[in-house]
Amino acid sequence: xxxxxxxxxxxxxxxxxxxxxxxxxxxxxxxxxxxxxxxxxxxxxxxxxxxxxxxxxxxxxxxxxxxxxxxxxxxxxxxxxxxxxxxxxxxxxxxxxxxxxxxxxxxxxxxxxxxxxxxxxxxxxxxxxxxxxxxxxxxxxxxxxxxxxxxxxxxxxxxxxxxxxxxxxxxxxxxxxxxxxxxxxxxxxxxxxxxxxxxxxxxxxxxxxxxxxxxxxxxxxxxxxxxxxxxxxxxxxxxxxxxxxxxxxxxxxxxxxxxxxxxxxxxxxxxxxxxxxxxxxxxxxxxxxxxxxxxxxxxxxxxxxxxxxxxxxxxxxxxxxxxxxxxxxxxxxxxxxxxxxxxxxxxxxxxxxxxxxxxxxxxxxxxxxxxxxxxxxxxxxxxxxxxxxxxxxxxxxxxxxxxxxxxxxxxxxxxxxxxxxxxxxxxxxxxxxxxxxxxxxxxxxxxxxxxxxxxxxxxxxxxxxxxxxxxxxxxxxxxxxxxxxxxxxxxxxxxxxxxxxxxxxxxxxxxxxxxxxxxxxxxxxxxxxxxxxxxxxxxxxxxxxxxxxxxxxxxxxxxxxxxxxxxxxxxxxxxxxxxxxxxxxxxxxxxxxxxxxx
Numbered sequence: 001x002x003x004x005x006x007x008x009x010x011x012x013x014x015x016x017x018x019x020x021x022x023x024x025x026x027x028x029x030x031x032x033x034x035x036x037x038x039x040x041x042x043x044x045x046x047x048x049x050x051x052x053x054x055x056x057x058x059x060x061x062x063x064x065x066x067x068x069x070x071x072x073x074x075x076x077x078x079x080x081x082x083x084x085x086x087x088x089x090x091x092x093x094x095x096x097x098x099x100x101x102x103x104x105x106x107x108x109x110x111x112x113x114x115x116x117x118x119x120x121x122x123x124x125x126x127x128x129x130x131x132x133x134x135x136x137x138x139x140x141x142x143x144x145x146x147x148x149x150x151x152x153x154x155x156x157x158x159x160x161x162x163x164x165x166x167x168x169x170x171x172x173x174x175x176x177x178x179x180x181x182x183x184x185x186x187x188x189x190x191x192x193x194x195x196x197x198x199x200x201x202x203x204x205x206x207x208x209x210x211x212x213x214x215x216x217x218x219x220x221x222x223x224x225x226x227x228x229x230x231x232x233x234x235x236x237x238x239x240x241x242x243x244x245x246x247x248x249x250x251x252x253x254x255x256x257x258x259x260x261x262x263x264x265x266x267x268x269x270x271x272x273x274x275x276x277x278x279x280x281x282x283x284x285x286x287x288x289x290x291x292x293x294x295x296x297x298x299x300x301x302x303x304x305x306x307x308x309x310x311x312x313x314x315x316x317x318x319x320x321x322x323x324x325x326x327x328x329x330x331x332x333x334x335x336x337x338x339x340x341x342x343x344x345x346x347x348x349x350x351x352x353x354x355x356x357x358x359x360x361x362x363x364x365x366x367x368x369x370x371x372x373x374x375x376x377x378x379x380x381x382x383x384x385x386x387x388x389x390x391x392x393x394x395x396x397x398x399x400x401x402x403x404x405x406x407x408x409x410x411x412x413x414x415x416x417x418x419x420x421x422x423x424x425x426x427x428x429x430x431x432x433x434x435x436x437x438x439x440x441x442x443x444x445x446x447x448x449x450x451x452x453x454x455x456x457x458x459x460x461x462x463x464x465x466x467x468x469x470x471x472x473x474x475x476x477x478x479x480x481x482x483x484x485x486x487x488x489x490x491x492x493x494x495x496x497x498x499x500x501x502x503x504x505x506x507x508x509x510x511x512x513x514x515x516x517x518x519x520x521x522x523x524x525x526x527x528x529x530x531x532x533x534x535x536x537x538x539x540x541x542x543x544x545x546x547x548x549x550x551x552x553x554x555x556x557x558x559x560x561x562x563x564x565x566x567x568x569x570x571x572x573x574x575x576x577x578x579x580x581x582x583x584x585x586x587x588x589x590x591x592x593x594x595x596x597x598x
Contacts (some may be wrong), residue, residue, distance in 0.1 A: 029183040035139060040192055043096040043111060043185045048160040050176040054088045055168055056095040057113040057130055066128040068167035077163045084167045096188035102199050105136045109195045111188060119150040119158045120170040127166040128158050134203050145179040204228035206293040213300035213310060214241030215466055215482060220280060222481025224463030235285040239278040240482055244307030245300040247278035253285055256292040309547050312383055312540035316355040322377050330376035330513050337515040340374045347375030357514035359531040371527040376513020384411040384507040385540055391468035393536035396461045398431035401525040403515045404533035406467055408508040418445040421503035423476060426467035429522035433458035437478035439488050442500030454486035464536060
């Protein structure tokens, strides 16, 4: 789209728009010059002065794409469809918009369609739409109008586009098509009662899932959950864990508002809570309990000491940098994935119960002379393990050049890569809906014996998914949301083994990172885009015969701490004297011969 000087196309100052239609002269429309002038009790027109077009709902178009009225093109952008130039009718509710502030969030509602504006998030050729589901929007002031986007910082603008299949599109550049004047429309009354009713019934609510030693899935065969769900719609789940674990308190469901606050405030009940059985069979939370935010909590405990035992867990519940007891930042080297690694705090941090790993355009205040900064963490030298079950709950944001991963590398590599092996628990690339599960060895990479990889999908990466490997002395098996997707097995052929078919009998460490492609596999990075992958938690379990633990231990709050008790991690390393360090310890420890979870 051509970038033009807005000021050459507009009359400065207060603008009065007189709209003519086939039934006579409509009332004058006064342009809004400040967001402070907006009111829930009024309707407005959305007008692009460069293309002289109004944004409207067009029921005859047969879709929910935002439409245009009165549109003209310019020398570089001819009308693709003469229907875009249909005269604007200021008395029609299809061209009347309410800009509503509800619970400190802005929504744009079309009176005729009874739907909400959704600008979109992928840019380029995507249509701006009207949806039943309310979508928050951000309206920002420009010189002579406003820019409208779905989320702050997304750089995806609602843009008039005469040359496109749909006249109002999503564009990643703020140009002449992206400037909108907002004018009061005295011809169509606001319908706040209907709008409010739809907001309350359709507005998504936050879904939080808290688990320990198990998972909550939407189906018995797995699947992902989003961060938000629709109100007054039943929610079904399956609660799953290892054999030898039980959930003694059941699955607790808290619903309502301010879930972390008191149950009652100012004489009103804010939330309610009830318990459901933790079962792998499907269990349903009824629709009348989806009346606000939802928190599902399921805490399994080990009852059989001979089954899988947790040896490592990070729930990423802190703020800022990850725990230095277990993690260091990934180091910048020459490979595609680490060529732009940075220790900048803006590319790796804990927030809202998750680890955020980002790849960002290099900020102007950064001393780094590279196009982007990318972030990741690794447990090298702090935690590694040989054989076990490793899993993480992850979501990502597909985009050209996206290249995040959850993977493992050998703690010691005397023979170099790929001879000492690599286990990629999960990767995805670009805007793909697939997950990749891969190993690298001399046998597969240098000698080209396969297969060494398997894909699974499609997956909705806006939802949380759990990716895992089960690794023992003879095989590595990958799981997505509890569903087996592939196995790589140790060969029984001595010749294959001598050529590096199975280098997986040594300790490996964990890596979680967000990187970007260079065109060799993932596409070249979009260096103007911000990439982000979130890790809810990462956990590692091992069979009891590997950990050597024969007691289940006690909760840390039940432990009497003596002056001479020391804590050891599950690799046998002494951590600290508990007398002075109890409050700072977190993780799995051996104290007095017992496993203690802190």
